[in-house]
Amino acid sequence: QVQLVESGGGRVESGGSLRLSCVASGVIFSGNMGWYRQVPGKQRELVASIFTDSNTDYTTSVKGRFTISRDNTKKTVFLQMNSLKPEDTGIYYCNSVVDGFRYLWGQGTQVTVSS
Numbered sequence: 001q002v003q004l005v006e007s008g009g010g011r012v013e014s015g016g017s018l019r020l021s022c023v024a025s026g027v028i029f030s031g032n033m034g035w036y037r038q039v040p041g042k043q044r045e046l047v048a049s050i051f052t053d054s055n056t057d058y059t060t061s062v063k064g065r066f067t068i069s070r071d072n073t074k075k076t077v078f079l080q081m082n083s084l085k086p087e088d089t090g091i092y093y094c095n096s097v098v099d100g101f102r103y104l105w106g107q108g109t110q111v112t113v114s115s
Helices: none
Strands: 003-007 010-013 018-025 033-038 045-050 056-058 066-071 076-081 090-096 109-114
Touching (some): 003 090, 018 033, 018 090, 018 109, 033 076, 045 066, 045 076, 076 090
Antiparallel strands (some): 018 076, 033 045, 045 056, 090 109
């Protein structure tokens, strides 16, 4: 059974940094993965992706501030978040970014950025 466990969230002031981690178990960890953000009342949004060839992609609002990376040996995906803004607040989840395919969602990790 696949399990995704996110961690590293917290409360920071605007301009601060956080590093999120997502550990996957029960899966061959070589696929295309991403970090999603959920804000109350809005659809879950994909903010960063990393592909099997190590290419990355970011939604416009986080480009230049967030960096996604992975360690396949540890089945872990990271999201380094710098220059955080209040609008980055939300629950962050990791999951596959393959079209039409998602693992069971983990519990996510809460990020709160105060102004």
